[in-house]
Amino acid sequence: MIGTKNGRMRLMSDDSSQTKWRIRTWLLCTVTCTTVGMVMDTSIVSAQEVVTVQEILADPSLFHLRQITLRGTVRNVQPLDPYEIPAGSTCYGGYLFSLEDDTAMLSVAVPGLCGVPMVKDPDVEDGARVAVDATVQAPSHGGYALSFKGGTIAMDQEGIVQAIANRITPLAE
Secondary structure (H helix, E strand, C coil), X not given: CEEXXXXXXXXXXXXXXXXXXXXXXXXXXXXXXXXXXXXXXXXXXXXXXXXXXXXXXXCHHHHCCCEEEEEEEEEEEEECCCEECCCCCEEECCEEXXXXXXXXXXXXXXXXXXXXXXXXXXXXXXXXXXXXXXXXXXXXXXXXXXXXXXXXXXXXXXXXXXXEEEEEEECCC
């Protein structure tokens, strides 16, 4: 069949092949966007995996450097004096606290801001209910724990399991 467009003659099969090409392109874009969205949703869910303190303490190496979410009550908030990191910068405003859930208690470190001298109170208070998005650091992996002596205690020697807070969110009571 022959059709006209802009005064030119062309075959209808040309329209059909362009339509097929557009549909294929649309389908490919849709499938790609859907797949990327599903992968992003999966990574967000796994980064927000809620675990108990006891699960971490039972097998710390399983959780080493994993992003997890803990929920519990803040205990023993202790501001840190300025400390120096191995790169030579001094960090200010860091603090430690224990997070207690129904199963156990875990040390949580909130690193200070490095290179910017400042005075800052901790963002949490004793007794506050919080969700903590954190990275777990297990012993025997060559890392360092943040403590009152700064960031210089080798975790291999101390056997410390610690969560490094990335974000702390108050929970409604």
